Amino acid sequence: MTQTLLDQALVEEATKKSGLIWVRGTGPARSLWHVWHDGAVCVVGDGPGEQPFPGLADGATAEVTVRSKDKGGRLVTWTAAVTELAPGTEPWEAAVxxxxxxxxxxxxxxxxxxxxxxxxxxxxxxxxxxxxxxxxGSLAARPLPTSATTRLPVPAALPRLLMKRKKKRG
Structure with missing residues (x-):
């Protein structure tokens, strides 16, 4: 009984403080932003401009891994029951x-x-x-395919602009 209460407290505190969680349904694990509300994680997505979460279905289970906010390492992994909230209902309004x-x-x-x-x-x-x-183990995996990019070619004029700044300061 005491261990169960300690597990619940660890799951709640770690998840509340973490900005991201990794959730694995039937497919690969995905990082999701979330909120802790009323004893559970709430996430929004699967729409234009929002985070995708394929493999998470109403009534299924998922594995949730919580990371440390300061160090980024895994703190706890727990099993979750997945429920889809219907728009307009009281639980949906509170979560949203x-x-x-x-x-x-x-x-x-x-x-x-x-x-x-x-x-x-x-x-x-x-x-x-x-x-x-x-x-x-580390559970390191290749990043999932995405249309998002973070690296673009360096503009041709950038090195010259940076050198001008150094000359002006000197």
Whole structure:
């Protein structure tokens, strides 16, 4: 009994403080931003401009791995029961109110909740049972394919512009 309470406390505190969690449904694990609300993780996605979470279905289970916010290492892994919240219901409204406050850089902040109701899914991942043991290996994997890019060719004029700044300072 005491170990179960300690496991629950660890799952809740670690998940509340972590900005990202890794969730594995039927496919590969994906990193998701989330909120902890009413004893469970709530996530929004699977719509235009939002995070994808394929492999997570209503009524299924998922494996959630929580990372340390300061060091980035794994803290705890736990099993979750996945429930899709229906738009307009009281649980959906409460979850969306929390999610809205954490959503960064939304292109349509004023109409965001209406868009989520029309085009996205809001999932609740509720902890079930005790946390699982952390694996011994690194679990490193190739990044999943994405259309997002972070590297672009360096503009041809950039080296000259940087050299001009150094000359002016000197």
């Amino acid at each position: 109110a929390e999610l809205k406050g954490k959503r960064l850089n939304a292109p349509d902040a004023e109409q965001m909740t209406e868009r989520w109701a029309r085009e996205c899914r809001v999932l609740r991942l509720e902890p079930r049972g005790a946390s699982t043991d952390l694996p011994d």
